[in-house]
Amino acid sequence: MKKRYWIVMALALALVLGVLGVACGKDEPTTSTDAGGAVTTAGAGPTETLKIGAMVSLSTPQGLEMQKWLTMFAKIKNEAGGWDIGGTKYKLDYIIYDSGISDTTQTRSAYEKAVLQDGVKHIVCTWTDVPAVAVTVTEPNEVLWMGLDFSPDTLKPEFNYTIRAQCLSFALGAAYNMQKYYVDKGAKTSVICDTDTLQSQVGNANWAKSGELAGLKELEPITFPNDTADFAPVATKIKSLDVDLVEFAYVNNPDQLVNLIRALYDVGYDKFIYPGLIDPEMLANIISQVGEEYVEGWSGMYYDPRGIQTDPEMLALVDRYEQEYGELSQEGIYWIGPWFLFEEAVNATQSIDVDVLTEYLKSMDHGVNTICGYTQLFARPDVGIMGTVDSAPGHYMYEILDGQMVAKRTVSVKDQYLVSIKALGVVEPFQKYWEENGRPTFPEEESLFDFSDL
Amino acid sequence: MDLSLFPQILLNGLMIGGIYALIASGFTLILGVIQVFNFAQGQFYMLGAFIAIAVVTNLGLPYPVAIIVALLATAILGALLYFAVIQWTTRSGFFNTMLVTVAFGTIVAQTAMLSFGSREAVLPPVVPGTLSLGGVTIPNGKLVVIAGAVVVMAALHFFMKTRIGVSMLAASENRDVASLQGINPKRVFWITMAVGCGLCGVAGALVAPVLAASGTMGSTIFIKALLVVLVGGTGSMSGALLAAFVVGIAESFAFHFVGHLGLLVIFVLVAILIFFRPGGLLGKPLPVPGE
Amino acid sequence: MKTGTDITKKLVFAVAVAVVLALPWMTGPYTTQLFILTMTYGMLGLSFAFTIRVGLPRFDSAAWWGVxxxxxxxxxxxxxxxxxLTxxxxxxxxxAVGFLIYxxxxPRGMMVFLMFGMVIALAIQQLFxxxxxxxxxxxxxxxEAPAIGGLVFDGKRELYYLGLGFLGFNLICYYALMRSRIGRSWNAIGQSVKLASSVGINVVRYRMANVLISNFFLALTGSFYMAFSLVAVPATFGLDKSLNVIMYVIIGGIAYSLLGPLVGALILAFVPEYMRVAAEYxxxxxxxVIILVVIFLPEGVLGWxxxxxRPWLLRRRPWVRSVGSKNKEPESG
Incomplete structure (x- = not known):
């Protein structure tokens, strides 16, 4: 009996493994995009396929939103008969894989499938993958990675193909602008309140530093567990601190935000709130809970370019999005920023060669307009990286007047860059870098902070 | 610590407890009677909230009607889940059934994510305003939730006294004896599923005017329900009620003093409690198959 | 008849071993990675199947894996x-940590063990x-990747064989343990706690030994995981992963405590990958798929x-199997 069992099992195992092995075959990259892209006759239709990867979690709203945008970008390029790069028309194939939510196993599987099996050479846009795992796949395989990283894991001088196209490094200008706004309104003390996530673990301390810079007295941040169901305890704690301003710096779940504001209203907190990222629909929901008066005069960040962005191309993209998928949503729109950097690099170099592109990106001296304002890459002399690999992303500011979100202005790249350097206390290495390489030039935007403020 | 905060923190805990009680009682009912570890329980809560909001905002019906619609809809879905899936798996074991509910929960959660995204949905407060009692503020809406929870728990109490309720209890005590006495187990089982899931639906509908609904609300509340069941003891309805308030209050205090690490403190407290009272606060250890 | 079966057995076994050894040369690095994952999941499943034999279902596999x-x-x-050395x-x-907790x-039985496991799964993730x-x-x-002398385990093939080593060690230990005297006592406890204690088996002590051994192997799997993952993130070790581990065992066939978890892990490592084209769906x-498998193959894939x-390979003698019960004597080892 026992022997038979073993025979059957061994046979079954051999069969299954054999079938799997044969089915997968040698999963050699089936790329048709040779580096350089040989010049062929620019015919009517696309002649080559350019595969670009994006690693997002498809069980988060942001990831699903990004999937829509990126698919749309590929569609637009393909409708125009392909992307003309160096005389070759490329059909764009955006490969979007589910990277899980901070899951090392799923991240690795997704990257390896894209890189090792599909032959993707460019990863543009990521969301909730684990960048530390990602670079272990992309770096040895010479794949350009233009992703999102909140942690400093990808900030290493030895990385050749890693561009932090979205990160928290130079993101404090936005915080500073907001904090200044409230300081001007009379706020003196403030507390940051956040979900217990990677983003808040990395960001809260820095956020507080920029608050100090803006003239706020920042109390110890309050973090609450991600599975908090009711926010009355959080609100009670905030109320007991008697602060002028509550900053929801990195609360990403809209329902949490609405519940927090409602709970603060219920306990009778009546000072300022920085609500972070909200959209008009959410504002309507908040108003239905707490009334118009409560939210009057708040200011925060948002991503809808209409009413503030002047580039018709970007506005056309938003229109196109609304045609394809209905109403614009705020979640994913910010995190697709890397695509515009990539597009710019490809168009400027007329190449899809990873080395050419990285060289261009690492010596970039100007900002690139995205749907959410200018993004620019900078060097990180404080950690020994002299190439421009770290980004200062754009942001829009809004103000709530009469229950409506009113676009105020753009947070400038200059502010993002300089405030972050000052707040993080790394002015010295940057001074030295500027002396050797000259000060960077910034896009034309209104700024609050200048070199003289360092 | 500011002593004046003490009653407020206590009350915060009580208010959360009302919400936990409903979900945990449904969960413990299903676990006790048909021995199904229903991982999809939280998703019914989420569905209840969305159904209630849709009924009020899209159909324009009054809120009490919305509660009833949410109750019926989730109860029917629960019964359907029993007929379509669970009745085929209970025979093959506890884990098989549990896995099926995990998979079902995934389907509901991902479908919700695809259809609502992160779009939060809210109802305007049904009873706006707050009640102030000597420095303690209580939102009226939350009083309604607690009142609703008490009414539903009372209704459940009387339901368990009816013939079908008694059969359910009998089946949870001893399945073989119950079927000897002419109780049709299948009927008891699907009704249990309907009642258990309906309770979650009602919980969702009750909190809809107080908390914004989102596709992820079911997964977050489920962990709390689990803690409540652990503290209250499996299969014990009154234990679940008591434990819901205990967990709510503990959570409220733990957050105030330890912050986000409060959850860890609660885990340790629960572990200690189980050490001293394996059956939870009121429950008695369940007879376990094979032991 | 006996010799005939013996030869067939050896032949088939040799073929199977050859296929397993040759796999990384038959496939590319990505598929090899999936086999490495299969082995990791399989080892996790093995430890679940191991404690199930004393009637204790663990919901904290992923937590100890994380430890x-x-x-x-x-x-x-x-x-x-x-x-x-680690x-x-x-x-x-x-x-050691497991001992304190368990x-x-x-001593408080299966249901408390189960729920305790869930609390541990949540708490350890929160702690990390x-x-x-x-x-x-x-x-x-x-x-740095692990290395012996000049052999560095950084390529997929090296890691595959490292994984095979770990898996082999797991299988041999579990097999030997289940065949030993202590294994028979475990089986007795798995069949009936009452009966086992009536013949003088100290149920608590034997269960403790079983669970701690399972803990040991879970941690070992975690160490192996670090060899190819290089990064440990708390979300990887959550309660949902522990539920996945149970899926490997159930899908493979809970009555088959050595091969079942491996087959289940193989299926659940590959199916989602082939479904990647379905993206958000x-x-x-x-x-x-899981619901259908559980309904239509209640004894798992191996049971099916x-x-x-049976009809064409094993028709000579009636096949005696324990049908549909997780706590009856599992058929293997």
Whole structure:
């Protein structure tokens, strides 16, 4: 009996493994995009396929939103008969894989499938993958990675193909602008309140530093567990601190935000709130809970370019999005920023060669307009990286007047860059870098902070 | 610590407890009677909230009607889940059934994510305003939730006294004896599923005017329900009620003093409690198959 | 008849071994990685199947897996220890912490053990995420791959064989343990706690030994995981992963405590990957597949296969199997 069992099992195992092995075959990259892209006759239709990867979690709203945008970008390029790069028309194939939510196993599987099996050479846009795992796949395989990283894991001088196209490094200008706004309104003390996530673990301390810079007295941040169901305890704690301003710096779940504001209203907190990222629909929901008066005069960040962005191309993209998928949503729109950097690099170099592109990106001296304002890459002399690999992303500011979100202005790249350097206390290495390489030039935007403020 | 905060923190805990009680009682009912570890329980809560909001905002019906619609809809879905899936798996074991509910929960959660995204949905407060009692503020809406929870728990109490309720209890005590006495187990089982899931639906509908609904609300509340069941003891309805308030209050205090690490403190407290009272606060250890 | 079966057995077995050994040369690096994952999942499943034999279902497999991974990661980065030295330490840490916790849970029976497991799964994840020392939600990373002399385990093929080594060690230990005297006592407990204690088996002590051994191997799996993952992030070790582990065992066939978890892991490592084209619908499709498998193959894939195989391969003697009960004597080893 026992022997038979073993025979059957061994046979079954051999069969299954054999079938799997044969089915997968040698999963050699089936790329048709040779580096350089040989010049062929620019015919009517696309002649080559350019595969670009994006690693997002498809069980988060942001990831699903990004999937829509990126698919749309590929569609637009393909409708125009392909992307003309160096005389070759490329059909764009955006490969979007589910990277899980901070899951090392799923991240690795997704990257390896894209890189090792599909032959993707460019990863543009990521969301909730684990960048530390990602670079272990992309770096040895010479794949350009233009992703999102909140942690400093990808900030290493030895990385050749890693561009932090979205990160928290130079993101404090936005915080500073907001904090200044409230300081001007009379706020003196403030507390940051956040979900217990990677983003808040990395960001809260820095956020507080920029608050100090803006003239706020920042109390110890309050973090609450991600599975908090009711926010009355959080609100009670905030109320007991008697602060002028509550900053929801990195609360990403809209329902949490609405519940927090409602709970603060219920306990009778009546000072300022920085609500972070909200959209008009959410504002309507908040108003239905707490009334118009409560939210009057708040200011925060948002991503809808209409009413503030002047580039018709970007506005056309938003229109196109609304045609394809209905109403614009705020979640994913910010995190697709890397695509515009990539597009710019490809168009400027007329190449899809990873080395050419990285060289261009690492010596970039100007900002690139995205749907959410200018993004620019900078060097990180404080950690020994002299190439421009770290980004200062754009942001829009809004103000709530009469229950409506009113676009105020753009947070400038200059502010993002300089405030972050000052707040993080790394002015010295940057001074030295500027002396050797000259000060960077910034896009034309209104700024609050200048070199003289360092 | 500011002593004046003490009653407020206590009350915060009580208010959360009302919400936990409903979900945990449904969960413990299903676990006790048909021995199904229903991982999809939280998703019914989420569905209840969305159904209630849709009924009020899209159909324009009054809120009490919305509660009833949410109750019926989730109860029917629960019964359907029993007929379509669970009745085929209970025979093959506890884990098989549990896995099926995990998979079902995934389907509901991902479908919700695809259809609502992160779009939060809210109802305007049904009873706006707050009640102030000597420095303690209580939102009226939350009083309604607690009142609703008490009414539903009372209704459940009387339901368990009816013939079908008694059969359910009998089946949870001893399945073989119950079927000897002419109780049709299948009927008891699907009704249990309907009642258990309906309770979650009602919980969702009750909190809809107080908390914004989102596709992820079911997964977050489920962990709390689990803690409540652990503290209250499996299969014990009154234990679940008591434990819901205990967990709510503990959570409220733990957050105030330890912050986000409060959850860890609660885990340790629960572990200690189980050490001293394996059956939870009121429950008695369940007879376990094979032991 | 006996010799005939023997030869067939040896032949088939040899073919199977050859196929397993040759796999990394038959496939590319990505598929090899999936086999490495299969082995990791399989080892996790093995430990679940192991404690199930004494009637204890563990819902905290992933947590102890994480304990192993984090122990290795922290010892390698903070204490500059070699990978191999961290292996026994990870196992011992997992056993020691487990001992303290299970002293509470094991004497109180299966249901308390089960629920306790869930609390542990949640608590350990929270601990790793919220406490600075463990690297927070961003996790901890290890820079260097394990190596013996000049052989560095950094390529997929090397890691595959390293995994085979780990898996083989697991299988041999479990097999030997189940065949030993203590294994027979475990089986007795799995069949009936009452009966076992009536013949003088100290149920609590035997269960404790079983669970701690399982803990040891879980931690070892965690260390192996670090060898190819290089990064430990709390979200990887959550309650949902522990539920996945149970899926491997159920899908494979809970009555087959050695091969079942491997087959289940193989299926659940590959199916979602092939479903990647379905993008956001992948998780829904996988869930539906799981429901269908559980309904239509209640004894798992292996139960179904051996049922099918009977008529043409094993028709000579009636096949005696334990049908549909997780706690009856499992058929293997």
């Amino acid at each position: 192993g991974a984090y122990t290795t990661a922290i010892l390698m980065t903070k204490a500059d220890m070699s990978f191999w 292996l026994p330490i990870a196992g011992i840490v997992s056993m 002293r509470i849970a094991i 995420g919220s406490v600075e020392f463990f690297g927070g939600w961003g996790g901890t990373e290890v820079i 992948e998780s829904i499709i996988t869930a539906v 296969v051996s049922g099918r195989a």
